[in-house]
Amino acid sequence: MISDRTKLENPYEDHLATIIDYRDLTSDTRYYKLKFVEPEVQEHTGDYKPGQFAMFSIPGVGEAPFSISSTPTRPAFLEFGIRKVGSFTDALFKKKEGDTVYIRGPYGNGFDMKSMEGKDIVIVSGGLGAVPLRSVLLYLEDKRELYNNVFFLNGARTPEDMLFKEDFLAMHAREIIETHLTVDKDPTGEWKHNVGVVTTLFEKINGRVDKDNAYALICGPPVMYKFVIKELLKMEFSKKNILMTLERRMKCGQGHCGHCAIHGVYTCLDGPVFNYWDYERMVELI
Amino acid sequence: MRYVKLKKEKIREFLLALQDYGELYAPIKVSEKYFDFRRITNEQVDEVVLDYNRTLRPPRRFFFPEKEVLFTFNSKKVEMYENKEAFTSEPVVLFGVHACDIVGLRIMDSRFIDDQPDPYYRARREKGIIIGISCLPDEYCFCNVRRAEFVDSGFDLFLSEVEDGYVIRVGSVKGHKIIDATEHLYVKVTKKDSDDLTAFDVKKSKMFTVSGNWDSLRYTLELNDEHPVIWMRESEKCLGCGNCTITCPTCRCYDVKDYPNLDGETGVRVRIWDSCQFREHGLVAGGHNFRPTKESRFKNRYMCKNAYCKEVTTAYCVGCGRCTYFCPAGINYKQNLIEIRGGI
Numbered sequence: 001m002i003s004d005r006t007k008l009e010n011p012y013e014d015h016l017a018t019i020i021d022y023r024d025l026t027s028d029t030r031y032y033k034l035k036f037v038e039p040e041v042q043e044h045t046g047d048y049k050p051g052q053f054a055m056f057s058i059p060g061v062g063e064a065p066f067s068i069s070s071t072p073t074r075p076a077f078l079e080f081g082i083r084k085v086g087s088f089t090d091a092l093f094k095k096k097e098g099d100t101v102y103i104r105g106p107y108g109n110g111f112d113m114k115s116m117e118g119k120d121i122v123i124v125s126g127g128l129g130a131v132p133l134r135s136v137l138l139y140l141e142d143k144r145e146l147y148n149n150v151f152f153l154n155g156a157r158t159p160e161d162m163l164f165k166e167d168f169l170a171m172h173a174r175e176i177i178e179t180h181l182t183v184d185k186d187p188t189g190e191w192k193h194n195v196g197v198v199t200t201l202f203e204k205i206n207g208r209v210d211k212d213n214a215y216a217l218i219c220g221p222p223v224m225y226k227f228v229i230k231e232l233l234k235m236e237f238s239k240k241n242i243l244m245t246l247e248r249r250m251k252c253g254q255g256h257c258g259h260c261a262i263h264g265v266y267t268c269l270d271g272p273v274f275n276y277w278d279y280e281r282m283v284e285l286i
Numbered sequence: 287m288r289y290v291k292l293k294k295e296k297i298r299e300f301l302l303a304l305q306d307y308g309e310l311y312a313p314i315k316v317s318e319k320y321f322d323f324r325r326i327t328n329e330q331v332d333e334v335v336l337d338y339n340r341t342l343r344p345p346r347r348f349f350f351p352e353k354e355v356l357f358t359f360n361s362k363k364v365e366m367y368e369n370k371e372a373f374t375s376e377p378v379v380l381f382g383v384h385a386c387d388i389v390g391l392r393i394m395d396s397r398f399i400d401d402q403p404d405p406y407y408r409a410r411r412e413k414g415i416i417i418g419i420s421c422l423p424d425e426y427c428f429c430n431v432r433r434a435e436f437v438d439s440g441f442d443l444f445l446s447e448v449e450d451g452y453v454i455r456v457g458s459v460k461g462h463k464i465i466d467a468t469e470h471l472y473v474k475v476t477k478k479d480s481d482d483l484t485a486f487d488v489k490k491s492k493m494f495t496v497s498g499n500w501d502s503l504r505y506t507l508e509l510n511d512e513h514p515v516i517w518m519r520e521s522e523k524c525l526g527c528g529n530c531t532i533t534c535p536t537c538r539c540y541d542v543k544d545y546p547n548l549d550g551e552t553g554v555r556v557r558i559w560d561s562c563q564f565r566e567h568g569l570v571a572g573g574h575n576f577r578p579t580k581e582s583r584f585k586n587r588y589m590c591k592n593a594y595c596k597e598v599t600t601a602y603c604v605g606c607g608r609c610t611y612f613c614p615a616g617i618n619y620k621q622n623l624i625e626i627r628g629g630i
Contacts, residue, residue, distance in 0.1 A: 059544065248568075269402075
């Protein structure tokens, strides 16, 4: 997004971006597509890693961090999936196509996609966890030849609650990534995929992952991690290759404001991607 | 290092001369019990207290103010403007800083300058002048076990008390310039002064109520994460007021808020000191709180101050005693640490 060349002297200063597209993903979550206004910033839109996040700012309302949902391999725009849960998102949801917001970033360590090249990758998401992992999925689709087996397991409460459902159904059909979708319950009766919690999808990949050369990328509600990690450990995944991306309150994004500090590490600098070793070491992590 | 001696009767003149270098702040008595750094003009020079115990507010506030406008904005035009005040303001000359507080500022630097510089803090800090002063501990102090009772750097000048004045150590180029310009105030340091300094140190070290090195508290606290008594018993007393973090010389948490003006268009983006002792500190949108209980917040402060520092060799705690001295609930931080350690 902002490379060293265009980095401002004041790291809290934002760049103006225009909403070029938006649509509702679920009743409370919306997709936003943005483009920077200044050409010299827009030119660097793709300078980020999957798993990184950006700070949004609306003058008069405040700032809030959001995971980037697009992939740097498609660098013309940024995409986000944002749930309306507080005062900032209330104001954001009033914005329409052509309106502007401020953005600064990218922040966080993100996923080291290079180190995963040639390996098996299992991506597990639940609910809103699909937002940061969509970035990884699109990235992998674009660079599929660099990776070995790639599996995507995604869960939601009901078909209505599944974020990026159309995207993921299309992904399922494209078969570039082996996609398995599940819902906890299907009140409509029209759901053609799995029904059950996300861990029930593990039987579909059992025995098909090279445990010594595999990464797992997880994001979801806190309760999900415990059960997913249990499955992964059962499959003998290496602890350092179980990666999860976390959420914290954040005000600065650069290790100053202290809100995201967990056990002496800053989620905004050393995270939001942590591995299972970190989890075992840090009491408050999840 | 360069050393000069300032005789007691010249202190007044010295303070007056310091005003040439910026806005002078020094400790004065602000109430029956408390001292604080206040702006010193010609009239207040005689109020400066040289042997105060501790100031109410820590020196970090001169570089990282309690409340600071980062940007002003126009929400109608969707424009933001950087607040230039930190970059154009007069330098702060801070007189009478204790060694622990100088270490505290160094800890602040480690987070706000070293890796990811905060432009506002850095601008103020780089032009600021720090003049330290030697002190004797009271029962709240434990800077010795924090290795913060003596400083070798982090100041421009440092005044160490001898019988009839102060031996000044010069710690920076800025310090040299001040001494050069006020050379007529000083006399040569004698052997007697050097002996006095040693005697002062000996006296000081005997006054501490704890001894040794508390760096190992990192491990002791981590091992006692589930201490059966202390966390529950002590956090029960806590009022959650945040005094301990506001008076702490190394606490750096801040919140950022937008305040619109009444015209509905313009406003300011402000950063304000926050405290991990407040319930909202770990609260995220949607209502999940990562530190939902008073106990978890209470423990977090103890862990942060003792176990989370990686940037400098000491802990984030410098042993100034403020969090105990100013606690309205009478929670004794130092005593609690001794209890967790199982001895002094």
